[in-house]
Amino acid sequence: MAYAITQNCCSDATCVAVCPVNCIHPTPEERAFGSTEMLHIDPRACIDCGACADACPVDAVVPVDRLTADQREYAAINAAYFADAEPEPADPGPNFHPWGEPTFDRTLPADFGPLRVAVVGTGPAGMYAVEDLLLHTPAQVTLVDRLPVAGGLVRYGVAPDHPGTKKVGETFARFHTHPRVRMHLGLEVGRDVTPQELAAHHDAVIYAVGAATDRRLGVPGEDLPGSLSATRFVSWYNAHPDVPADAVRLEGERVVVVGNGNVALDVARILVADPDALARTDIAAHALRALRAGRVREVVVLGRRGPEDAAYTRSELLALRHLPGVELVVDDHDPRTGERIEAAAPHEKAALLRDVPRAAVNYARPPAPGRRIVFRFHSAPVEVLGEDKVTGVRTTGAGGGTPIRAGTLLRAVGYRGVPSAGLPFDAATGTVPHEGGRVTGRPGTYVVGWIKRGPSGGIGANRTCAAETVGTLLADAVDGALPAPARDPGAFHRLARRRARHLVDARGLAAIERAEAARGRGEGRPRVKLATAEELVAAARGGRWRPSR
Secondary structure (H helix, E strand, C coil), X not given: CCEEECXXXXXXXXXXXXXXXXXXXXXXXXXXXXXXXXXXXXXXCCCCCCHHHHHCCCCCEEEHHHCCHHHCHHHHHHHHHCCCCCCCCCCCCCCCCCCCCCCCCCCCCCCCCCCEEEEECCCHHHXXXXXXXXXXXXXXXXXXXXXXXXCCHHHHCCCCCCHHHXXXXXXXXXXXXXXXXXXXXXCCECCCECHXXXXXXXXXXXXXXXXXXXXXXXXXXXXXXXXXXXXHHHHHHCCCCCCCCCCCCCCCCEEEEECCCHHHHHHHHHHHCCHHHHCCCCCCHHHHHHHHHCCCCEEEEECCCCHHHCCCCHHHHHHHHCCCCEEEEEECCCHHHHHHHHHCCCCCHHHHHCCCCEECCCCCCCCCCCEEEXXXXXXXXXXXXXXXXXXXXXXXXXXXXXXXECCEEEECCCEECCCCCCCCCECCCCECCEECCEECCCCCEEECCHHHHCCCXXXXXXXXXXHHHHHHHHHHHHCCCCCCCCCCHHHHHXXXXXXXXXXXXXXXXXXXXXXXXXXXHHHCCCCCCCCCHHHHXXXXXXXXXXXXX
């Protein structure tokens, strides 16, 4: 029985590397890699060896005969990708070599000493760079993060009801205690140490600082209380220390989410999900309390364009269709919506909405009984209404003159990078100018992830992104283009301890993990996150935490 790749696919292509019969596509050498929503297994060529399932960091590869009811569609999705393609040979012969690591030269001269590399950021982009350095070079790595805990977007960006996706963090965690890694959490470059000081202690510095803010709508009323970014909302329900427990107040029975990417679907799903189901996840304790007490019963997802152009992935839309107790509705205010859905080919995202009820929604009235998510396409906000708080949204499109009554508005129209201390910045793209990851005009300085390429691609996209940056760094090392460190290896550790009073190392991080797991066991949950920097530091030192408010 063949295997199938399911919703959690992170597209980092680890499965491709281990497949003995080349049945997983697209591979990193193929043009479609990076543009498809997920990888696919050809059921005609799969030999059922299970190597891909063993290698998958997010448990996305499942035998077809073990797919659960809400996963069965993935057997057809995998097969459909290969419908018009010739199957790969099941026995490719002794000369076949499956795709291996990204093809950047990792060869250093035999007499080349180990590099000292600092990596700023412990999210997926930074950790893929660390993995590449540790597995393929003798580099010594200094791992730096401004927060007193590691994880980045794996910890604070992945929805709590996607535990499979979070499992990639376990892959990264094995490098936290690597003998060639020194971890400095709670140390901020630009505040505690300067970029120049960091560079002076290392051969190279890789910045993996992500895209820390969100895009704006640019409409009147956007800054009213009750109007906030999905970025902040996601951080709130994931217990990010930068977002206090009282930062979000869910007003009213209807919430409008502007945008139709995966983040928009994440926040819509969390808002209407059964709190008892969320109580079995690692959602922030304060968010769970607020969702239990809240009155939200309807989420309206606004898309500026039609269903054929929606930015969310098929897998995220499929997940909504299997959300217990939640109805999906397509607002048919614009005739183009129904026309595009009916005309969609079977493999297109719009076709997934064909069996979703379409109805005229009266937004002047309170939501109907029950919980539901409404997709409203060909509609964009032109004004957020209200005087001292959000009371509604006026939109474009048919019926746009009638406001959508709502107590909360979340904008989910994309992330955006911000300037980072010591780095050049392109304000138009929200990225750092670079060549193959090498920061323009900054020898020995590199970028990886969203600050390098913009906020595009999921977790796995960072693997090839990091491979390019590390390849460029090593090429510069061989060419003698890296500035030599001015200080000895131990000097930076001493400097960091002087500058940051609450520094957390690998041992402290392990203590945080134990403390959160212990809280979870007491409540029948996988973990209960510590929600403030003070709590995290106290746990790292083996002390008691105070309850989050």
